[in-house]
Amino acid sequence: MNISENIWWITNGSVQWKLYKNRSYRAQIQRADPQRIYNVPGMPGVVYNFLDDAYEKVAASGYVVTGVKGEMWPINKETVKKYRVDPDEITAEPTPVDTVELDTVYAGVMIPADTQFTLEVVYGERAVLHGNSPGAEHGCGDYILFPAKQFGGEYLPDFNNSGRIVNGSVFDILYQPFCDAAASADS
Numbered sequence: 001m002n003i004s005e006n007i008w009w010i011t012n013g014s015v016q017w018k019l020y021k022n023r024s025y026r027a028q029i030q031r032a033d034p035q036r037i038y039n040v041p042g043m044p045g046v047v048y049n050f051l052d053d054a055y056e057k058v059a060a061s062g063y064v065v066t067g068v069k070g071e072m073w074p075i076n077k078e079t080v081k082k083y084r085v086d087p088d089e090i091t092a093e094p095t096p097v098d099t100v101e102l103d104t105v106y107a108g109v110m111i112p113a114d115t116q117f118t119l120e121v122v123y124g125e126r127a128v129l130h131g132n133s134p135g136a137e138h139g140c141g142d143y144i145l146f147p148a149k150q151f152g153g154e155y156l157p158d159f160n161n162s163g164r165i166v167n168g169s170v171f172d173i174l175y176q177p178f179c180d181a182a183a184s185a186d187s
Contacts, residue, residue, distance in 0.1 A: 002120035017107040019178040028066040028094035032058035047072040051167035053133035107148040107157035139168035
């Protein structure tokens with residue numbers, strides 16, 4: 001994990017991580033084309049995600065997703081399973097699609113909007129995402145999410161995963177609190 005030093009405090013044991021699962025929401029998906037101009041004039045095969053202030057290259061064998069506020073990001077062919085669509089039916093033009101609610105549990109923490117930070121992610125290629133970047137709406141602040149793993153019956157963030165930043169202005173549209181029914185029944 002590679003995060004900016006000003007938020008390194010999230011890795012110490014005193015942080016109160018909250019647990020979340022994704023929600024189903026409407027997006028758009030299209031086949032990626034490294035020669036196509038997306039939302040960055042003069043830069044074929046590059047998308048700019050204004051919510052993360054990140055430029056990312058698209059892969060010839062991947063896809064481009066447009067989210068709930070018009071933000072764009074590339075995904076690989078393995079990630080397309082998170083969308084209710086047959087990959088053979090995805091064309092070069094954006095097609096409406098709903099996301100699938102997965103069983104993945106995430107540990108998340110909100111970073112206050114007045115704190116700018118970075119997180120380097122690896123989704124095939126490396127990209128540096130910028131949290132709470134100037135010029136974008138963030139609500140109370142952007143979130144950092146890591147897949148959670150159970151250790152001794154408790155869900156904890158898996159820092160071996162590169163994680164993700166989720167813009168605070170769309171967080172509640174994309175994620176919902178996770179309530180572990182099994183853990184609640186044991187108490």
